[in-house]
Amino acid sequence: MDIFFEIITTLAAQFQKPTLAFLMGGMLIAAMGSKLEVPEPVYKFVVLLLLLKVGLGAGISVRSADAMSLAVPAICAALLGVVIVIFGGKILAMWRGVSNADAMATAGLFGAVSASTLAAGMAMLDSEGIYYEGFIGALYPFMDVAALVTAIFLARMSAERRAAGTVQSDGTATMSSGGGGFGFGGGFDGQLAKGIIVDTIKSPAISALLLGIGIGLLARPEAVYESFYEPLFRGLLSILMLVMGMEAWARLSELKKVAHAYLIYGLTAPLLHGLLGFGMGLVAHHFTGFSAGGVVLLSIMAASSSDISGPPTMRAALPEANPSAYIGSSTGLGTPVAILSIPLFITLAELVIGF
Template structure:
């Protein structure tokens, strides 16, 4: 009963946070058919500012860390972020009535990192007296960015295949129609198929559609997208320059206010497409409950390998598990909205905020800390 009470307290506390409050406010505004609108130019500027800030903070943290010590944990963070997206692609996307692009976007959001969940883990580690490396929090861009890039690339590959299949199917139908007109009737189907094959049209368009998808141009296009470009630019500036003064005086003070407006917009957009989520809501709820714990345990296991081989602290292992269990509430939604515009925000935002984040906070963090203390004791 106490555990349930603690879970509900954390959940209600999360709903009362400014970020969640503006998100819910946007959903309410859209639900009552308000004419309130945020101009698209303002939305794009806010996204740029937020992603530059996130990239700057990550770059500064990495620059101040010992890169040799970060090598193996950083590699594991990258692997975990990519793996989480593939897990969602081949589990959630296979469930009934779940659109593949929605599943990939949801997996991308769960592969990306929540700064607030990470902050909660750091606070709890300190209160429990669990030691961790000062640079451990800088692992988040190693997981966050690869997860988002992987999700966008997988979605691009999938949509490219679907488009090629549709074009091949249309070409085949047009060719069949042309053959019927030329023959003055409807020739035998087998004879038509022989003509199609001889003319270069495949019997099954899916046999060759995949060969037309070139991965590198998709990756290049993804990296050149506005959202990821801003994130990577901020990361590079944080690593290669000394932006602390402008970061502290300009980007950091504006961050929470801009994030609140962004969440208002995302809430409005999510509500307008909420009807689509109701059809498959139970599958997203199931995924969102299981995924944070599964992802966290995968990262915890990899972190233990780093602990045994390089002396990576158990507190660092908890941080790695926590960022894997978290789902992004900052860089993820705008990046996915820009990179996978066909995905339904109600699916990936609703899954994260309604179930994923409370599970990571109330179950994941205490579980991983307790496990680390048991192993270290």
């Protein structure tokens, strides 16, 4: 009974947070027929500021970390982000009616990291007096960027292949529809992949994110970061979520036949991803002496799903994807499950490694 009450409390708290509260608010006013609109130039400016802030913060945290100690855990974190997206997108796209764009956007958010969930894990370890490396916070950009770029690349690769169609004997092309997977069916086209990688890096969302990381790494932007980007961030994110909520309501009907797919994935993926992160953490522990607390936090990062960097990136890079699908399943379902699973990973680390 206590665990049931804890689940309900966690879900209620999640819906009260700005990310979901403004998303639900946008859906509500759209359902009431409101004519509220955010001009497209304003929306694009908001997204630019959000992604620059995320990138700057990531670059600053990586610059302040010890490079040698960071190397192996960072590689493990980046691999986790890529693997979660590849397999998550493939699993979701197998459901009939789930579009490739929706599958990859959802997998991208699950492969990326929730800073709030990571902070909750750190707070729990601190309360238990469990040691973890000080550079842990610098790991999240490696997993975050790897997951988001992989998701966008695979979604665009799939879109290009589908656009090419299947050439019939009469010279016409037919378009495929529905689910059915993504990626490299029919052989890997290196030239096509190269072009999509270049386009992905040049896209506004990834360009802004990478620019922020570069400036954070190579310059000293702390003053403007703390005085301008940090104070504005939560307010700008609320505007973005309001816009995405209105859009989500307009596209909610698309989910009627496949809602169960996102429900199942949202409830099970955090646990599976967390166990995968635990395995990668053990690899880092074996090669570098990565602490048991660090292994726990890497597991929590893998179990979490992005509620900050992911939504604006996906909205800008994959506008055809449905926010109802990828935000609802990640922030609405995945985040509470990830938070509730933190004690599981602590117990597992105690049994396997010991504190």
